[in-house]
Amino acid sequence: MEAVKLLVVGAGGRGWCYSTYAMQYPDKAKVVGVAEPREFYRNRMAVTHKIPKENVFRSWEEAARLPRFADAALICTQDSMHTAPAMAFAHKKYHILLEKPMAPTEPECRRIVETVKANKIILGVGHVLRYTRAVQNVKHLLAAGAIGEIVSVQDLERVGYWHQAHSFVRGNWRNEKESSFMLLSKSCHYLDLISYYMDAPCVQVSSFGNLKHFRKQNKPKGAAARCLDCPRAVESQCPYSAKRFYLEKIKQGHLGWPVNVLDPDVNAKTITRALRNGPYGRCVYACDNDVVDHQVVNMEFANGATAVHTMTAFTPDGDIGPSLRIFGTRGALCLTGMQIQVFDFLTDTSTIYNAAHFIADTVKGTAGGHGGGDGGLMTQFVEAVHCGDQKKLLTGPYETLESHRIVFAAERSRRTGRVVRM
Template sequence: MGVQTGRPSEPITIAVVGCGQRGNAYARYTLREPAKCRIVAIAEPRSKTRALFASQYGVDSSLSFHKASAETIQTVGKRLADAVLIAVQDHMHAELVGAFAAQGYDILCEKPMATSIEHCLQIEAAVKKADIIFGMGHVLRYSPYTRAITDVVRSGQLGQLVNAQHIEPVGHWHFAHSYVRGSWSKEAESSFSLMTKSCHDIDILCHWLSPDTPVHVSSFGGLQHFRKSSKPAEAGDATRCLDCTYEAQCPYSAKKVYLDRVASGQVGWPASPLVDGIPDIENITNALQNGPYGKCVYESDNDVCDHQVVNIQYASGATVSFTMIAYTTLICQRQTRLHFTHGEVTGDMNTFTVTDFRTGQKTVHRPPSEGGGHGGGDLGLMRTFVEAVRTRQQELLGTDVTDVLKSHLAVFAAEHSRKTRTVVDCVEFENAARSGS
């Protein structure tokens, strides 16, 4: 499979395409484990962000590119690294995966796989043709917490998994940042929010139920609050937070979310995506005065769902209920209940409790936190991907490109159900997708 990497003792070399928040989240693993992997090339259009990333990770300036494409690779005349980490905007994934797969790179692609079924199918074909190691940014699979729950599920100690209830509390200001003001606010320019935010939630549910497969999906949801009709009367005609007399009372105030944080020394996310380089009072103020992140959430041109429920029935008869909701104090701290024939598991991404009905015993598990995003999932995915590349073992990732495609198809089916108000037959939906009908 793919191209061999050289001596096993040598670190895996990585090219990073997209040096923003997600690119950094994965790249930090190379600083923790320099003997296992190192970044040797980057591509990023923002000059200051590119320079900061290159400096932090010790990348030679001659291998720091304004953009990444097949043309860049051909210009250099050889592969730059063993693997590529793709962390650009979602709609660009298919083009880049296709180009880099054709050059023989192993690939770790940020979620979602792509923003259309057609592009997902193109990625599956490209990866299979190239016979490369392929990882997907479904980071929930790789945290110590989730791995520990997966071990309980796979052990069979609680009997058959019959039902799962899972909620993603996005967080009120987080949703406003990413899905009202940010890059994922409009479906036509990105994708629907169930895909861009929650595809890895559907994936982990499918993973826990596997090898059982979805047979029917239904979904409901919509854009409930972040629209002009919900604008407080006290906000008047103001279209930007810095010009609004109601701003101090508004939970979605851009001044609170960005400017006040930077003023207190918090220069990472969520402020960092607003500017090229390091956020400061001056450049954040300018961004709020002139860019989308300073707009009133009730005056923005967003159109993606701010709440959605998904119900899935599996071939065995098992059922799943998933909820994505913007209006929470928790920020992405998923709440999960797994119901088995002989017990249950309840968890909150930090701890989980296993109850055995037969013995009455309750056991609280507190998996160690490794730091990093998604409860250690970001680091866990990178560690697993690097080892898969080193050993040429796709199975270490616990998934492959076709498995990734199938969980994405469940997400597409759910959104089709929401829009058509129908129950979707998953087998028919996949067959239609693959036939292009």
């Protein structure tokens, strides 16, 4: 197979992550272009992939002015910058891998899907969790009838106290106007999975949630605006101290995400400088954040089944019991980390499966971030482009639009205090 040619649009965290697939599998994919305004990230991509100078751009607009020179564009810009490049490259007949969320509004998501359809190109969306072994195993068990027909789903999204502080209080997704609302930027993965397991249209939703904790009125007495300036007596008692979190990570030799978001050249000096001057050194009670830190969503599906999703910031970074329970007419399934337990009502017994159990060859190359989902999506996307077959991906444009619609409806419910019929 000739390597699929890729143009990376936005060479930050996600653009870089997907591009590593081409380093691992040079016979399958090759990065032949990059569009990125930040010099370090642009050069890293250009040098690593030996991209010819004429294909190195400072913005996606420059690349989109040229005739098509790659098979596919990986659109990895920030949430509010997905629609314009997605439309422009779709019109140029690039196949598209678009990071989630597709776009910050429902009409924009629709326009992207319509443009993709009109131009007969393949669209992959960054719902990477679908491509993990754990999710594929759950889906496999459900399809095999392990618990009969689904009646109820209970899903817990453990954001993690430090991940919330990093991304949704101090970082890129803290402020709705600058990015998008929390349910869209974070929880769209989980509502997409619920919709995937249910395999039926959602008919109505309700939702509640708010920004309870990371607000100015919860700032401890005497706390400074930056953790580096905070009195020791206050800083040492704060679970969200940026000083402790990032500098401890370096001491532990952890130089990757999320520390490298502060500065790509990670060492105590550069990170201390970033804490002194940049957004990640701010007190969590003195930021310009407005996205929620907890939210629940209730859903009813056309087959009569119901689901409840809880997103909360206030969890450890790691396993604290089941994250997903699915209750069926003949049994119940429980996913905890990488372990799936299936209880069978007929035999009154449980079986435990490891996540790597039976679909090892269904989604290939599932190495890397998000439990292997990043590698899984890239593998399937590259194969889809190579074969010209959208079905190689685990989700198509309309299915993705449908799961985004649940997110928009839930957020509408949270804001209006009403049940939203879809």
